[in-house]
Amino acid sequence: MDPRSPVSPITARGPLSERLLERIAGGPGGRLLVRDPALERPPVDRVLEDDDLQLSLFLLYALAYGSLGPAGDSLEWDQELLGLRGELEDLHERALRRLVGDLPSPGPDLREIGSALFALTSADEGPSLSAYAARRASREQLRELLVLRAIYTLREADPHSWALPRLTGRPKAALVEVQSDEYGNGRPEAMHASLYADSMRAAGLSTDQLAYLDVVPPVTLAAHNTMSLFGLHRRLLGAIVGHLAAFEMTSSIPNRRYRDGYRRVGFGPDVTTYFAVHVQADAVHEQVAAYDLAGALAEQEPERIPDIMFGAASCLALDALLARRVLEAWQAGRSALRGPVHAAA
Secondary structure (H helix, E strand, C coil), X not given: CCCCCCCCCCCCCCHHHHHHHHHHHHHHHCCCCCCCCCCCCCCHXXXXXXXHHHHHHHHHHHHHHCCCXXXXXXXXXXXXXXXXXXXXXXXXXXXXXXXXXXXXXXXXXXXXXXXXXXXXXXXXXXXXXXXXXXXXXXXXXHHHHHHHHHHHHCCCCXXXXXXXXXXXXXXXXXXXXXXHHHCHHHCHHHCHHHHHHHHHHHCCCCCCCCCCCCCCCXXXXXXXXXXXXXXXXXXXXXHHHHHHHHHHHCCXXXXXXXXXXXXXXXXXXXXXXXXXXXXXXXXXXXXXXXXXXXXXXXXXXXXXXXXXXXXXXXXXXXXXXXXXXXXXXXXXXXXCCCCCXXXXX
């Protein structure tokens, strides 16, 4: 195995991810088959919180992002691995559709779509993780929160950018507007992923996206896998657009609360700047994403409206599921992570 590969520190979470890690480590010449029918798959109601399945799907998507380094580069289009990914994607999508249930179906009008998305995102989905962070979370719990968010945020915007070549006209321009801010408007140090890395570094944490892969719960991986599923499949273009709309529409107020929580326990601007930037930026992005992106796409391609709503609802449902699991652990005096977090070297 190439010594530069990050695969070796990743710990399998079951027989499927164990075989997959061995296959990736073996490179293009590996002969290990991973699509073994003898390996059981979880029932649909457990898919989103199944450690083995979610890690396996995350690793398969990591081949497309390049996260696994040279060991994975030559396997991006490996037919067996793509077949396995398709199988796991089918289970994941069925679990998501079961989770969100029936959804409203607005008409193909920009304003109607925007109003439906605002109604969906303003609905009460239970306890608020950001409110708890602002008022009650301990310093250690807030460090845990940085770890929980790192899997996505250290490469923030990338999953949604898969939609760019698939859009045209007004929706494409709207997505470019949002993503330009996410990528720092041409300034690498202002990229939101870079700002988040600054926060992690200041909190004594590693800035490697995979550094804490072993300790995050499966629903954290499921949230990232959902974005990858939507972004990598053109048939789900509406879903990745709806997901981004909901993501932006539910970001400004929570980030203000997170900023306040980190300030409350003594973290300084080197940690809180990331959150402060999102308070203002996402208040603008929510309008662009709801109307100019999602609404305009619905007018262009009305057949995508059900998936726009599905993508938005999936984003909200997974956020709510993660919040419940984290708050259950914290309120019981336990860590929300699967293991201890060590300080960065």
